[in-house]
Amino acid sequence: MNNVLRILILVLALSYCSAVSADVLHTEKSLYRNIEVYEEDELRCLRFGRYNGTRQSCINLSNPDNLEFNYTRMMMGALYLNPNPQRALILGLGGGSLPSALRKLYPNLQIDVVEIDAAVIRVAKQYFGFTTSTLTRATESDGRVFVKRAINLTTRYDLIMLDAFDQEYIPEHMLTREFLNEVRGLLTEQGVLAANTFSSSRLYNYESITYQTVFGDFYNLKDANRVILIRRNGPPDMLEIKRNAEGLAAKLKPFGVSSNWLIPKFSREKDWPANTRALTDQYSPANLLNTQ
Amino acid sequence: MAGWSGFFVMAIELLSGRILAPSFGNSIYVWGGVISIFMLALSIGYLIGGHLSVHTPTLGKLGVILIAASLTSLPVVFFSDVLIDLVFNHVSDPRYGSLLASSTLFFIPTVISGCISPYAIRLLVTQLHASGQSAGKLYFISTFGSAAGTIGTSFYLVLLFEVNQIFSGLILISLSLGGIALLLNTTHE
Numbered sequence: 001m002n003n004v005l006r007i008l009i010l011v012l013a014l015s016y017c018s019a020v021s022a023d024v025l026h027t028e029k030s031l032y033r034n035i036e037v038y039e040e041d042e043l044r045c046l047r048f049g050r051y052n053g054t055r056q057s058c059i060n061l062s063n064p065d066n067l068e069f070n071y072t073r074m075m076m077g078a079l080y081l082n083p084n085p086q087r088a089l090i091l092g093l094g095g096g097s098l099p100s101a102l103r104k105l106y107p108n109l110q111i112d113v114v115e116i117d118a119a120v121i122r123v124a125k126q127y128f129g130f131t132t133s134t135l136t137r138a139t140e141s142d143g144r145v146f147v148k149r150a151i152n153l154t155t156r157y158d159l160i161m162l163d164a165f166d167q168e169y170i171p172e173h174m175l176t177r178e179f180l181n182e183v184r185g186l187l188t189e190q191g192v193l194a195a196n197t198f199s200s201s202r203l204y205n206y207e208s209i210t211y212q213t214v215f216g217d218f219y220n221l222k223d224a225n226r227v228i229l230i231r232r233n234g235p236p237d238m239l240e241i242k243r244n245a246e247g248l249a250a251k252l253k254p255f256g257v258s259s260n261w262l263i264p265k266f267s268r269e270k271d272w273p274a275n276t277r278a279l280t281d282q283y284s285p286a287n288l289l290n291t292q
Numbered sequence: 293m294a295g296w297s298g299f300f301v302m303a304i305e306l307l308s309g310r311i312l313a314p315s316f317g318n319s320i321y322v323w324g325g326v327i328s329i330f331m332l333a334l335s336i337g338y339l340i341g342g343h344l345s346v347h348t349p350t351l352g353k354l355g356v357i358l359i360a361a362s363l364t365s366l367p368v369v370f371f372s373d374v375l376i377d378l379v380f381n382h383v384s385d386p387r388y389g390s391l392l393a394s395s396t397l398f399f400i401p402t403v404i405s406g407c408i409s410p411y412a413i414r415l416l417v418t419q420l421h422a423s424g425q426s427a428g429k430l431y432f433i434s435t436f437g438s439a440a441g442t443i444g445t446s447f448y449l450v451l452l453f454e455v456n457q458i459f460s461g462l463i464l465i466s467l468s469l470g471g472i473a474l475l476l477n478t479t480h481e
Contacts, residue, residue, distance in 0.1 A: 031320050032320070141386075142386065143317075144313070144315075145315070145316060152381075172313070173310075281314050282455045282457075283450075283455070285450045285451045289451075
């Protein structure tokens, strides 16, 4: 009995400790997930699931422009492939770091953001400074459905950012040859696709070959995450990338993106076996492959 | 056969999500639409199956029902792309789009599958006092089959095969089981 009491007190004390170290501002059960906004030191973060959930997005309260995550900086590497986008599509909102940064970088850029969870759009606006206007439109929709509808319109994008995955869950219908072909159809000739993917598992090879089948050669940037950078009419050489990086250096500095850090990550090495099976609408067990 | 039918229905229900996702997404309402259609179809199937069982039920006729359910699933393999594109282009709301697409593709085979359990109960029941026991056994077998179909498809089959390969396999097994039932029936007579 005494032991049980001791354990209970210990558990209570521990949960109290973890509760005070992070200051929870908002929790919500949405249709798709548990959403939590919390502050820790200088950072305000968005997390799906509680305590053990992965951070989706963070802003630094004393330096809100700074892109806190390495992967978001790597995504901005897309601008090295096409430094003057007119129209951008972002699939997956999170805290809105990417659209907010693009908004500030390019005042005239037309940005379409697609997010499946209306609650995430609300939370991004309320806690992370994401704003919508005629130039920044947020649509509540499944990403694939939006892309398929957009093909039937005349809308084409010269920058598409795919940021709908996290470590725990991949929307499998958004990692297939057919989906990537639809995305390709939405890109202008010089259009660039930046995809944030998480695979370091067995899925890595499957994902690589699927992108390669649809787009041919691409730049592969690795950190904790993997970011794939593709230009529709083929990857520019490193000379052009460095030139664009120099031109953008001053503009990107406030966002914490430095070419000294980013450029060495650019790789075109195909480090996956060429005989891997591509993922298709018929065969897409991405989440099962990601656990192996 | 009731166990297999349970397996068949749940495997198809799971795969229907896969078939609809490219056009209607994976949103919660797509699953809501799919599950509603399957439940509605099964409920109607139970009613029809019970009604059919009144007129001289035989194992052979049960086999015919199983064969009919598998044959009416064939359009899913051959025409689902065309049909889903058609619905996608005419219905902009993904809720009603997925509802319409899943009813056209899956409603009829699921109604027919629903006929199997009540019909099989009639064949099993020999004495009134044991009818509850027979029904209990049948519910056990068919729902156990459903559980097996759900876990087998979602955990293993999708990792090994393409969606259409799984569909074809399911249809072939149904056809064989229906054929066996027909054969057994004629040898008995």
